[in-house]
Amino acid sequence: MHLSWLDLRDFRSYEALAFEPSPGINVLVGPNGAGKTTVLEAVAYLSGLSSFRRTPDASLIRTGADGAVLRGGFQKEAGETRIEVELPAAGRRRVLVNGKRPGRLADVAAIAPVVAFLPDDLDLVKESAGIRRRYVDDLGSQLAPGYAAAVAEYEQTLRQRNALLRRDGPATDLMSLEVWDERLIAAAVALWNERVRLTLRLGPTLDAAHAAVAGPGELLAVVLSPAWGSDDERREDGEWNPERAARALRDALSARRRRELEQRTTTVGPHRDDIGLVLGRRDVRAQASQGEQRSVAVAMRVASYRLLRERHGHPPVLLLDDVFSELDLARTAAVVEMLPEGQVLVTTTREDEVPVGGRRWAVGDGKVE
Amino acid sequence: MYEPPVQRVIDELARLPGIGRKTAQRLAFHLLHVEAGDAVRLGQSIIDLRDQVRLCVRCFNVTAEEQCAICRDPRRDPTLVCVVERAQDIAVIERTQEFEGRYHVLGGSISPIEGIGPDQLRMKELVARVGNESITEVIAATNPTVEGDTTALYLARLLKPLGVTVSRLASGLPVGGDLDYADEITLGRALAGRREL
Ligand SMILES: [Zn+2]
Numbered sequence: 001m002h003l004s005w006l007d008l009r010d011f012r013s014y015e016a017l018a019f020e021p022s023p024g025i026n027v028l029v030g031p032n033g034a035g036k037t038t039v040l041e042a043v044a045y046l047s048g049l050s051s052f053r054r055t056p057d058a059s060l061i062r063t064g065a066d067g068a069v070l071r072g073g074f075q076k077e078a079g080e081t082r083i084e085v086e087l088p089a090a091g092r093r094r095v096l097v098n099g100k101r102p103g104r105l106a107d108v109a110a111i112a113p114v115v116a117f118l119p120d121d122l123d124l125v126k127e128s129a130g131i132r133r134r135y136v137d138d139l140g141s142q143l144a145p146g147y148a149a150a151v152a153e154y155e156q157t158l159r160q161r162n163a164l165l166r167r168d169g170p171a172t173d174l175m176s177l178e179v180w181d182e183r184l185i186a187a188a189v190a191l192w193n194e195r196v197r198l199t200l201r202l203g204p205t206l207d208a209a210h211a212a213v214a215g216p217g218e219l220l221a222v223v224l225s226p227a228w229g230s231d232d233e234r235r236e237d238g239e240w241n242p243e244r245a246a247r248a249l250r251d252a253l254s255a256r257r258r259r260e261l262e263q264r265t266t267t268v269g270p271h272r273d274d275i276g277l278v279l280g281r282r283d284v285r286a287q288a289s290q291g292e293q294r295s296v297a298v299a300m301r302v303a304s305y306r307l308l309r310e311r312h313g314h315p316p317v318l319l320l321d322d323v324f325s326e327l328d329l330a331r332t333a334a335v336v337e338m339l340p341e342g343q344v345l346v347t348t349t350r351e352d353e354v355p356v357g358g359r360r361w362a363v364g365d366g367k368v369e
Numbered sequence: 370m371y372e373p374p375v376q377r378v379i380d381e382l383a384r385l386p387g388i389g390r391k392t393a394q395r396l397a398f399h400l401l402h403v404e405a406g407d408a409v410r411l412g413q414s415i416i417d418l419r420d421q422v423r424l425c426v427r428c429f430n431v432t433a434e435e436q437c438a439i440c441r442d443p444r445r446d447p448t449l450v451c452v453v454e455r456a457q458d459i460a461v462i463e464r465t466q467e468f469e470g471r472y473h474v475l476g477g478s479i480s481p482i483e484g485i486g487p488d489q490l491r492m493k494e495l496v497a498r499v500g501n502e503s504i505t506e507v508i509a510a511t512n513p514t515v516e517g518d519t520t521a522l523y524l525a526r527l528l529k530p531l532g533v534t535v536s537r538l539a540s541g542l543p544v545g546g547d548l549d550y551a552d553e554i555t556l557g558r559a560l561a562g563r564r565e566l
Contacts, residue, residue, distance in 0.1 A: 156515045164481035176479070176486060179522045183515065 001112065001314045002343035003043055004075040010065035012038045019368045023075070025344045025358025029351045034364045036347035040116065040319045043345065046072045046083045047114040047317070048138060049095065049105065057087050065089070074112040076314070081111055106148035109141040113312060115305045116319040117298070117335070124300055125277060125284055125293045129227065132275040139304050140198045143311050147194045154187040158266055165264045172261055184269060185249050189242050191270045196240045199224050199275075205307055210299035213334040218280030220296060225276065228252055228268040298331050315342030324353045375401070424456075427498070429474035429491055431456050439463075439471055446470045448505040452495065452524060454478050454512055458548050462510060465557035470508075473498065478516040479523060487523060495524075499531050506534040508563055512548055513538075525566035536563040 008017040013035050028036045037053075044052045051060060061068040067088035073080045086094040095105060102108055123131055141148035161180040164172060199222045210220040225231040226248075233248035235241055252268040253260075260267055277284040277296055284296050308316040324332060325348070336356055347363075348354050361368050370376055375397055383393035400408055424430070425437035432438065439445055439459070449470025453459060456474050475490045498504060507528055509521035518537075525535040539562030548556070 153515060157519075160481050160515060160519070164486075167481060167484070173486065175526055176523065179479075179519055179526060180481075182522055183519045187515075 001074055001076045001312070001317065003072055003112075003317055003345075004080065005073045006039070006042060006046075007069075007071040008042055009069040010062040011042055011068040011070055012060060012062060014038065014366055015062060015065075017366065017368060019361075021343065021345060021361075022359045023343050025356055026346065026361060027351065027354050027356075027358050028345065028347045028361045028363050028368065029349075030347075030363030031349060035366065035368075036363045037321050039363070039368060040321050040345055040347060042070050043072065043317065044114050044116050044319060046070055046085065047112050048109050048142070049085070052116050052118060057093060058089070061087055061089055072112075074317075083108070083112065104145070104149060104152075106141070106152050107145040109138075109148050110143065110145050113142040113308045113316040114319055115301055115308065115316050116321065117301045117323045118321050119323060121297045121301065121323075122294060124297045125288075129274040129276075132277075133271070133273060135300060135304075136195060136198060136202070136275055139202070139307065140194055142304075142308055142316075143198070144194075147198070150187070150191045150194045154184075154191045154270060157184050157187045158269065158271055162265050165260060165266070169264050170261045181250070181253050184266070185246050185253075188249055188269050189246050192234070192240075192245055193242060195224055195270070195273070201307065202303060206299055206303040209302035209306060210296060212337070213299045213302065213331055214292070214295035220284075220299065221278045223274075223276040223278055225274050226268070227272045227274045295331060298335065302334065309341075318342060318344045320344065320346045322347050322349070324348060324355065325350075371397075424474075428472045429456070429476070429494070430459055430472055444469075447503050449508070450495075450498070450504050450506070451508045451510050453510050453548070454517065454520075458510065461548050461551075461556065462560070465553045465560060467557040467560045468508075470506075473507075475511070475520070478511050478514070478520040480516045487527075490520075492524075492527060496527065496531070499528060499533055504533060506536065508560070509535060509537050509566065510548065510560075521566060535566045537566050538563050 002023040003021055004023075006017070006019040006021070008014045008019075011017075017039070019039065028039060030036050041051055041053060045060075051057075067086060069084070069086050071082065071084040073082050082096075082098050084094075084096040084099075088094075095102065095108065097108060097111065124135055137147070137151050141151060157180070161177075161184055164176060164180060203222045206222060207220045211217070223231075226234070229248060229252055234245035236244055249268065256267055279288055279292060279296065282288055284293060288296070305316060305318065320335070323335070324346075332355060344356075344358070346354055346356075346358075351360065371379065378397040378400065379390075379393045382388055382396050383390055385393075388396070400411075421433050422431050423433075425432045425435075425440055427436055427440045430437040430439065434441070446469045449468075450473050451462060451468055451470055452473045452475060453462070454475055454477055459472050459474070462468050462472075473491070473495050475492070475495075477485055477490055479485060479487060479490070495507075499507075507524060509524050511517035511520045521535075521537050528535050538556075538559040551559070
């Protein structure tokens, strides 16, 4: 699969951009602030329907414009899939797939998967659990629509329960709250099912990717655990057990009832899960060196790439945003090793930094040529 | 801005759901050119809608009488009530020809984000019906959304202590959408395969 064309209107600094990348390697060269990353961001937005810089939609619209439009064609063996997004300054976002509104937005993330290596990927390892939850959930959503639906359903249930607590606080109607608890528990268990299943696949792939990046050595493992309790409570004889997990969450909710009514927010559930990375016996976030952390971060992106390639039968579009200046030779080699298979969009300020061939594009003055 | 009589129509049309400024303009100019009789009929039918249509005193379906045609029909099973969010959902379920009971229109679903709790819906009216009528089973046919599901759970909590069976449409409906996204066959199957909450 590859992106055959990209069309932007009033997206960030671009008033109008038409870009037709080659199916192989594309190197976008330009000074800082020229709009290279914005092109990659647009491609990732069409794929995952959100900004990889986590910018809110309203801030993606060019200053003074009444809305942004992103359109792109992804070429697959079976033909082209056209994804279009309209972001009006006022009103709701509109998403079209081949000219039609998709039945569920959750289905879109698995249509045209991309993997992006970003300059601040080290945050994946060093930051708090939220960023790893997002990494795991984004990957799961690209692998299967069911995963994305579980995420969307849990988030909506959580928003509703929090709205109830925020509005009424200690005066919250208990019957309403208990009903939201039941709904939350059902959505939580569904999301946990997906996360557990994904980590079982991600673990070995991540370890293999890490060995390719850093050389053979200690085992790298992914560990899911609730920040609010013990993972053992969700297991039976070491095996993940949905019934026990439901019971553990129900108990935690009732134990914290009074505190939640006062804090007016939900303090337990999958949105508070920790997703830890363990190298040998060390926690990567707290106990690994900066170099080891960098290898693990690269391995996480490589693992995404490999799982998506395996699941979809073709490589995802690879986006490399100014990463070669950050990586040493060995890690660069590991990234380059997977390049030739599919389409790649690389940005760089210095062309000589990019150790691969491919089509060169000059970025600047609102154009990509 | 257009001349006031034109602009007024555009403004009113643009307030309707799903109609933007451009569509409102197109419709207004269309109305300007249709035959006078057509325009008068449209205007009169909107006036009649508000004058002659009201809510059924029993189930809150729309009707021109005190009770709707379904509530008046002696062949409908009075022990079975299907709870829907909106009156237009009744037509969707009627099309399946699988349901022989009566209805109850809640007026929406529980959504704290929008400030809608049980008190903003016709829950008390439903409890009163359970007390006054010979209802034995309530089917929660709220939308297959987070809010619709939660409303169904709430109904179960509310009505079970009164000795009523509360059931939910079987899964298989497209999740996250409105009832009217489902075709008749799917919805018919969901009704037949309903499970107790
Ligand atoms: Zn009626």
